[in-house]
Amino acid sequence: MCSYPKKCYTGMNVVSQKVKVTILCENKAPGFGLIPEYGLSMVLEKGERRIIFDTGSGSSNSIIVNADLLGIDLGSLEAAILSHGHQDHTGGMENLLQKNSPLPVYAHPDIFNNYLYVQGRGPVYVGPPWTEEHLQKLGAQFHFSQEPVKLDEGLVITGQVPRGVEFEEQEPVFLRKTSGGFVQDQIYDDQSLVVESPKGTVVLLGCTHAGLINTLRYVTQLTRKNDIYAVIGGTHLMNASEDRLFRTLKALAEFNIEVMAPCHCTGYGATVAIQRQYGDKFRDCQVGSVFEFG
């Protein structure tokens, strides 16, 4: 593992292996018995390595059913990575550990904090439905890090993403309860996964609460490359203002993205706008979608 943000990624020097990403849980499914579930989970295959990124909400056991139908053996995974603590990304952990235990789990140290979301009459809890101790008893071997974690050459978890893009402010709907009362939750635990493929850099996003542009700019710092080949996952633009969406789309042009597959918390309006901007570089992203690079 590496704990030095600017030194841990070897970028262009990586001998790239073919990369395959399969969507296991997403809000939408095309039928054929595949289960849609509000949440996100993907399986990354790179050479012999198999890693799950997020686990869905667990509310419909979607990762179990969908993995079966998609021919993915959850027992063969070597590790899980959690993008952040929200339930729609962590709730499937119990399901996963029933199929694969013990299992190394990589996450930011804040994931078990008290997540709240203001909905209707008052805040509701939207954090992990399991305690750390419960998951440990089931076999989760947690590796917490705020810094980037290098799992292999060309395979890096970003860790906490620096904020700085002025139009990517956190939404007031997210709160945390502290001893001093409710405070706005900046969701600092949000992180993404970066993997090198023969085509270029592939970025897997959870909810991107750190901001899409903040995240992608940090990825380019880690890889020391200006371009990002593919972006897959939730971009959390569902509540973005027209101004934020306009500025986000404009800033996205700096990365020369060739495969753009937003889903989950991107929202309908932003998805349409991204599709218009990216044309045939836009890809549908739902349960069963497969992305291969190499």
Ligand SMILES: [Fe+2]
């Ligand atoms: Fe989230």
Ligand SMILES: [Fe+2]
């Ligand atoms: Fe989410």
